[in-house]
Amino acid sequence: MRANVSFGEDSTVFPDATRPLVVSGLCKSFTSGRRPNKRRIRAVDDVSLDVPHRSVYGLIGANGSGKSTLIRVLSTLVLADSGTVEVFGHDVERESMRVRQLMNRVSADPSFFGQMSAIENLLFFGRVYGLAPGDVRRRSVEIMDRLGLSTQHQKGMVKELSRGQQQKIAVARAFLTSPVLMLLDEPTTGLDPRSKRDVQEFVREVQRDHDATIFLTTHDMAEAEALCDRIAFIAGGRIVAEGTPFELRSLVASGTDADVDDIDMEDVFMTLTGRSVEDDEEEEEVSVHG
Amino acid sequence: MAETAVSFTLPAQVRLGWAFVERQTNLWKRHWAWEVVWMVYGVVNTLAITFIAKELTDAGVVSGAAANDLLLFLLVGTLVWAYLSAVLDDVSLVITWERWEGTIEHTLMAPVPRVAQLIGTAVFGVLHALLRTSLIMVLSLPFFDISLGRAAWTSAFAILLVGSLSLIGLGILAGVLPMLYPERGEQMSFMIQALVLLISGVYYSVETLPGWLQVVSHISPATYLLRGVRSAMIDGASLGEVAGDLGALVVFAVVLVPLSIATFKAAERWAKRTGRLKRHG
Numbered sequence: 001m002r003a004n005v006s007f008g009e010d011s012t013v014f015p016d017a018t019r020p021l022v023v024s025g026l027c028k029s030f031t032s033g034r035r036p037n038k039r040r041i042r043a044v045d046d047v048s049l050d051v052p053h054r055s056v057y058g059l060i061g062a063n064g065s066g067k068s069t070l071i072r073v074l075s076t077l078v079l080a081d082s083g084t085v086e087v088f089g090h091d092v093e094r095e096s097m098r099v100r101q102l103m104n105r106v107s108a109d110p111s112f113f114g115q116m117s118a119i120e121n122l123l124f125f126g127r128v129y130g131l132a133p134g135d136v137r138r139r140s141v142e143i144m145d146r147l148g149l150s151t152q153h154q155k156g157m158v159k160e161l162s163r164g165q166q167q168k169i170a171v172a173r174a175f176l177t178s179p180v181l182m183l184l185d186e187p188t189t190g191l192d193p194r195s196k197r198d199v200q201e202f203v204r205e206v207q208r209d210h211d212a213t214i215f216l217t218t219h220d221m222a223e224a225e226a227l228c229d230r231i232a233f234i235a236g237g238r239i240v241a242e243g244t245p246f247e248l249r250s251l252v253a254s255g256t257d258a259d260v261d262d263i264d265m266e267d268v269f270m271t272l273t274g275r276s277v278e279d280d281e282e283e284e285e286v287s288v289h290g
Numbered sequence: 291m292a293e294t295a296v297s298f299t300l301p302a303q304v305r306l307g308w309a310f311v312e313r314q315t316n317l318w319k320r321h322w323a324w325e326v327v328w329m330v331y332g333v334v335n336t337l338a339i340t341f342i343a344k345e346l347t348d349a350g351v352v353s354g355a356a357a358n359d360l361l362l363f364l365l366v367g368t369l370v371w372a373y374l375s376a377v378l379d380d381v382s383l384v385i386t387w388e389r390w391e392g393t394i395e396h397t398l399m400a401p402v403p404r405v406a407q408l409i410g411t412a413v414f415g416v417l418h419a420l421l422r423t424s425l426i427m428v429l430s431l432p433f434f435d436i437s438l439g440r441a442a443w444t445s446a447f448a449i450l451l452v453g454s455l456s457l458i459g460l461g462i463l464a465g466v467l468p469m470l471y472p473e474r475g476e477q478m479s480f481m482i483q484a485l486v487l488l489i490s491g492v493y494y495s496v497e498t499l500p501g502w503l504q505v506v507s508h509i510s511p512a513t514y515l516l517r518g519v520r521s522a523m524i525d526g527a528s529l530g531e532v533a534g535d536l537g538a539l540v541v542f543a544v545v546l547v548p549l550s551i552a553t554f555k556a557a558e559r560w561a562k563r564t565g566r567l568k569r570h571g
Binding site: 030097105123124 | 305306309317391395396401562565
């Protein structure tokens with residue numbers, strides 16, 4: 001499985017081939033409720049990130065911390081209030097079609113046409129990315145075989161498959177198009193340990209062997225530490241810390257007598273954000289003028 | 291902020307649009323039981339309405355050529371309504387269906403020009419409606435002693451073809467509502483269909499309507515579609531004789547199709563601004 005396009009060959013495809021994802025001062029608020037209880041919720045608050053090329057970059061936060069909104073902005077599904085997002089130098093708002101050609105996404109909810117088979121679903125999603133039907137069939141089977149899905153499951157109706165099997169098909173759908181930027185939004189949430197391991201190994205394999213840069217949101221600390229080259233913590237819509245796993249642990253260790261190796265990412269998250277990643281966050285209400 | 295366009299060749303757009311035709315066909319095959327339900331409903335509705343004309347004939351209220359004309363008037367009305375509502379359903383549910391299945395975000399983040407998606411969905415809608423309506427007609431005709439000797443099939447098909455384009459435009463406009471109003475948009479789409487049924491002269495001529503509704507009937511493309519098909523099937527009107535209705539339908543198509551696609555894009559942008567693209571149900 002190779003990327004459709006190579007870096008450096010076409011400057012119009014990659015105006016900035018070395019910076020897969022650059023987020024600058026991104027803000028997004030939503031209106032919630034109805035009059036007279038209408039209020040503005042700030043979901044993403046001045047977020048800036050620079051994801052290194054060919055890395056796995058983790059974004060860790062509790063439910064309601066702004067992870068999914070940020071992923072939706074990156075996916076061209078939500079428009080930001082202010083700030084910019086560039087994918088390989090392409091602005092996600094002004095050049096959304098170009099950006100969509102370069103990325104794909106796995107969401108926590110697999111989301112398929114339940115009455116259709118895995119192959120039929122992948123055939124559709126592959127074709128809307130411009131792939132030939134024969135290529136889609138061949139690559140779908142390759143990826144699903146690699147993820148341990150039997151032929152029977154590949155041909156059965158998606159709604160009759162387990163959640164773990166559906167999530168593997170979601171992973172296959174995303175990697176089918178050979179994206180050079182992959183957004184993984186809690187891809188292993190709710191999976192059994194075996195399925196979780198299969199997906200994580202596949203992500204590691206893609207990261208090791210192919211051109212993809214991976215942006216991963218999770219609240220699974222072990223997963224983040226195992227997969228990610230760099231990690232950012234998000235709380236209340238803001239990035240509160242960013243660095244390699246070792247740098248983040250060192251940051252916390254520096255304020256205590258503990259050895260860096262004795263500090264795990266859960267400790268780091270609690271120290272830097274003041275809350276557990278398992279706690280749902282209250283959405284922050286803001287006053288918005290204009 | 292203005293979008294910088296990525297150009298897609300026409301063959302590429304056709305291929306992308308055809309992916310939606312294939313997907314809808316796969317879904318249609320999987321939901322065959324519902325197709326049977328709608329087919330039975332369509333046949334029963336056609337028979338139930340057209341038997342009214344038979345009763346009036348048997349009671350001597352109408353006779354001779356007038357009886358045949360009345361049978362054809364109601365038969366054409368029910369068949370065109372079956373066709374029209376099938377097209378409107380298939381096109382206007384483009385967003386609702388994706389919300390039900392939960393695939394809306396994945397479909398909308400695919401690098402597909404919206405025009406290819408909408409036209410692909412509409413092409414399936416027209417083919418599906420043609421097949422369903424043809425079957426309803428074949429199953430209904432044996433129940434009545436109808437003479438189609440004067441029918442001008444070329445004129446009828448021309449009206450249906452051009453009329454379908456304006457129906458596609460109307461369907462896309464109705465499909466915008468579920469994007470703007472995730473919880474009530476589907477019901478609002480059906481209300482548009484109901485309004486079209488009332489004002490377009492499906493089961494009666496528009497002259498039967500109160501004066502102000504007759505004025506409103508002019509803004510429904512279905513009014514011209516029904517009148518044109520009836521002229522062709524009942525009076526044997528030539529292409530020249532249905533040119534007025536054909537012209538009106540061309541104008542509707544030229545205005546409604548680009549307008550509906552532009553409106554859809556604007557609604558999508560608004561939905562992205564307000565975070566309304568998530569799945570429901």
